[in-house]
Amino acid sequence: MSDDAPDVLVLRTGTHGTPIEQYADAIRDRLPDHTVDLARTPAEEREAIENARFVTGMTLEEELLAAADSLDVFACAYAGTGHLPLAALEDRGVTVTNASGVHGPNIGEHVVGAILHFTRRFHVGERRQRRREWRHYKATELQGSTVTVVGLGAIGQAVCTRLEPFGVDTIGVRYTPEKGGPTDEVIGFDDAAFDDALARTDYLVLACPLTETTRGLIDREALVTMGPESVLVNIARGPVVDTDALVAALRSNRIRGASLDVTDPEPLPEEHPLWTFENVQITPHNAGHTPEYYDRLADIVAENRRRFDESGPDAALENVVLP
Template sequence: MSDAGPTVLVLRKGAHGISTTEYADALRERLPDDVTVKRAATPREEREAIAGATVVTGHRISEELVERAEHLRLFACASAGYEHLPLEALRERGAAVTNASGVHGPNIAEHVVGALLAFARDFRRFWRQEERHEWRRGQASELYGSTVTVVGLGAIGSAVVDRLEPFGVETIGVRYTPEKGGPTDEVIGFDEDDFHGALARSDYVVLACPLSETTEGLVGAAELDTLEPHAVLVNVGRGPIVDTDALVSALQGNSIGGAALDVTDPEPLPPGHPLWDLDNAFVTPHSSGHTPKYYARLADILARNWGQIRETGRYEDLENQVA
């Protein structure tokens, strides 16, 4: 550290190329006055500034930048996923690593509830009728009394369950360690019989789990066939959790009621992909987590960790520490 106090460097690009200027501003509001928050405007400035940074934060960091970060003690990853980071290089540098687990809970949960309501109340059909100036009542269904299976009971899945409680739905949670229980009415593991049994009872299935060996391809042709014809699949986890070809086939054949996809495989979804043109598919461009409060929540985590570091003098046992 220099006499001027520690430096926090905010890397230039956020997820999907979004500027991190707002993130830097939020950190300046929350960190003590003796902490300098820098955000380099160019790659060259970034390479120069990282040499004196105690804390670096952003969605990703290259091994080249880690090598230049001579005083680095903490890399605060601005995304929940951290497998893409050069963890070995960070470990050799002696830097702790935290992630952004929890910042997506409220925003993505609202997206999920909105998608469930859109399908339950048939909003998409009514929007199309409005565009045609067509007065035709039809009949929507209700979310009340339905069964919703939520795969993954981390910050996002738990936030979804919390927001569903006032709607009077039954909930089934799926997690790696069902013995831990959870906020749902019932909790099961990934055993095939248990999982298929839950699918068969579900009106809606929400995928809010990370991508892993267990979850990759979790929902394929057999699982989609197990769902009732009215059931709706919502994926806010990762695209490869679902077999895209099997999903397209199920939607085209109306063997399930619909799908709301904030993540896809491939991603970005090519302009000519059939999912774009299906009336029973609702595709959003991996945007459910991006709201004005996203960077404020990130800054809150780093500010709390900085307070702990100041108090203890150690870069250990930090909130969301993953390495």
């Protein structure tokens, strides 16, 4: 560790099983004239953060924040920031940014893959392959389907972009529908409009943050409204879906299937019934994995550090979530 405060301090927690050293190196490559230090132990973190003004990491506990006497910017390495002590950061006047946009390509591809999995019924083919059973089965086409995307942030937009070549009709759901979006229709969370969209939906993609509005959004009534040929794809947060209602809908054949990258609870317990459905695809919160994660994140963080150099704490940074 350097004696003086580094220009960028990287905290020790990594993600997706990729060494955090790769993240620090990616920032160094983009900021060759800056000092970028990686704190690899708790003691190094406590020592280095005392005078650091610009810090980046996956998380920041309140105890460590209390030691940060000079902190101006915390660049969260996740898109979600609900795990951070936001109230304490706000009280300290710390600007918080996130990793919005980093996941667009990989999660967009994950969603398209999940949709095609059900469209062409690959799960049925896999089951018959395991049984060495050469027997035809019916499949469907994606073309002409209606895909509803709840959440038109960076991930939702990436999903819509990747769906364009498939000839689908798209409905976007967002808090401010007047902003428009990359879908054929854009609606809000108004009950009547949302219910009407669900009734027309073949594939429902959840790409929204977890808020008071979206918690439990897909409940029993929503699942009944969706219809028996519809498929749910959740890459948002588990509690956006009422899990008990989803299990009941699957048992009653109220929907055709579900692709779940997130669940409630999470991790999904071994004895949970969702594991047992042949028309449920489960991935362990893995849609966000990409070998490009640290490079894309470093692009954002390096640009924000340059802006910070020019304007200090009042700089107009990318991806600000606080204040």
